[in-house]
Amino acid sequence: MFKGKQLENESITQNKLNLETVSTSTALATVEYVNISGGTKSSWSLKNYNMSASVTHYDSDLACNTEIADVPISTVIVTLNGLVLNVDSGATADAYFSGNSGATARGKGEEQQGDLLYWKYNNTGYHLENTDIIDFIYLTKYNQQTSLSLVFQTDQSTNKTVTLTLK
Numbered sequence: 001m002f003k004g005k006q007l008e009n010e011s012i013t014q015n016k017l018n019l020e021t022v023s024t025s026t027a028l029a030t031v032e033y034v035n036i037s038g039g040t041k042s043s044w045s046l047k048n049y050n051m052s053a054s055v056t057h058y059d060s061d062l063a064c065n066t067e068i069a070d071v072p073i074s075t076v077i078v079t080l081n082g083l084v085l086n087v088d089s090g091a092t093a094d095a096y097f098s099g100n101s102g103a104t105a106r107g108k109g110e111e112q113q114g115d116l117l118y119w120k121y122n123n124t125g126y127h128l129e130n131t132d133i134i135d136f137i138y139l140t141k142y143n144q145q146t147s148l149s150l151v152f153q154t155d156q157s158t159n160k161t162v163t164l165t166l167k
Contacts, residue, residue, distance in 0.1 A: 041142055045070040048136035053080070053128040056119045060102050063095055063119035063128055068111060070140035076111040077137040080128075087117070094124050111138070 047069035054062050068076060078085045078095060085094040089105035096105035097115040106115060117136075119128055 042073060042139045043142060045072070045136070045138055045140040048138075051134045051136075052130050053132035053134050055130055056121060056128040059120060059122040060118050061121070061128075062102070063117040064134045065116075068097070068113050068115045068136060068138075070138075071113045072111050072138040073141055074139040075109045078117065079135045079137065081133055092123060093120055095119050 048066060051064050051066045053064055056063065076087070076097065078087045080094075087093060087095045087097065087108065089096055089107040089110075093105075096118050097111045098105055098118055099112055099115045102116070102118045105118070106112070117134070121127060
C-alpha cells in the first residue's frame, strides 16, 4: 500500500489530474518532478494581518505602511483593533484605499493590490497610534498547483522499479 493506493504490477494509478512531468536519471535513481494543477481556487489572504498602524496627525494621513499584498477578488474589509471600519470613497468613510499616495480614494470593492490605507481623522475624531492593530480581510485567487518530488530507486540486484502513474 502507498498512501491508500494498492500496488498492482508494481504500479500505482491515479486518475483525473492534469500534470506535467520532467525526468532526470542517474546511475542510482530516477527523479521525477510532477506538477499537478487543479484549477483556480480562492482563499482568505493571510498576508495583511496584525499590522501596526502609523501615527496620524491630520486628515487623510497614511493609516498603515503596509499595502494590500495580494490581488483581492472581494471587497477588502478593514478592522482596527478588531472593530470593522467603514472604508469607502464616500464623505462619511472612516478610511479609504488609494493607489496614488492618497490623492484619489477608491470605492468599496475597487481595492487593488499595492493600495495603501488612508485615515479620515475628521470623520472618526481619533488619531491612530503605532499600538493600534489593523487587519485587511479579503479573498484572493491562487493556482492550485503542487510540486511533488518523487525518487524511484532501481534495485540493482533485481532491476525492478516502482512506477507512479498520474492521469
